[in-house]
Amino acid sequence: MGVIAISGQVASGKTTVARLLADKLGYRFISIGELFRKVAAERGLTLMQLHELAERDHSIDLHVDQVSIEEAKKGKVVIEGHLAAWIVKDYADVRVYLKADMMSRAGRLARREGISINDAINEIKTREESNRRRYMAIYSININDLSIFDLVIDTSLININDTLDIVGSYVIKVLNAKGKL
Numbered sequence: 001m002g003v004i005a006i007s008g009q010v011a012s013g014k015t016t017v018a019r020l021l022a023d024k025l026g027y028r029f030i031s032i033g034e035l036f037r038k039v040a041a042e043r044g045l046t047l048m049q050l051h052e053l054a055e056r057d058h059s060i061d062l063h064v065d066q067v068s069i070e071e072a073k074k075g076k077v078v079i080e081g082h083l084a085a086w087i088v089k090d091y092a093d094v095r096v097y098l099k100a101d102m103m104s105r106a107g108r109l110a111r112r113e114g115i116s117i118n119d120a121i122n123e124i125k126t127r128e129e130s131n132r133r134r135y136m137a138i139y140s141i142n143i144n145d146l147s148i149f150d151l152v153i154d155t156s157l158i159n160i161n162d163t164l165d166i167v168g169s170y171v172i173k174v175l176n177a178k179g180k181l
Helices: 014-025 032-042 047-056 059-074 102-113 117-139 160-177
Strands: 003-008 028-031 077-080 094-099 151-154
Touching: 003 014, 014 028, 014 077, 014 094, 014 160, 028 032, 028 059, 032 047, 032 059, 032 077, 047 059, 047 117, 059 077, 059 117, 094 160, 102 117, 151 160
Parallel strands: 003 077, 003 094, 028 077, 094 151
Antiparallel strands: none
């Protein structure tokens, strides 16, 4: 019945870890970022264009957040997204935050999107600044305050399998302690 929220910086590994963790636990996987990308595609916008629109139209974030909350209420789910831990905080059994240094994240994003490191750095900075402004305006959330997280991991120097081992071990221990596994 557990609910796991995985948040983190752009290109920190959160989506990959969350998907693999969901598979490991036999849980459903929900990506807030993928929901956001789906909205962008439905509107014929790029992700960056939707970020810009969402700064003016808060209904976009509120819709995606409501979908996330409904999924959390069902249980047995790993929910991933920049704000996932805050959005589903009333339902989450474990809240994990992944971070990494800028060059590690830029390298990952550049490889994933087929762009230059400089373009990746610019995209990361733009997206994170947009996120920061929106989250403060809509929710009064400071995304740099990590005090709500049970586990914070720097993925700069460890690979995805090592990150999954750490997160998975912690999550399983917590869910067992809560009688939810």
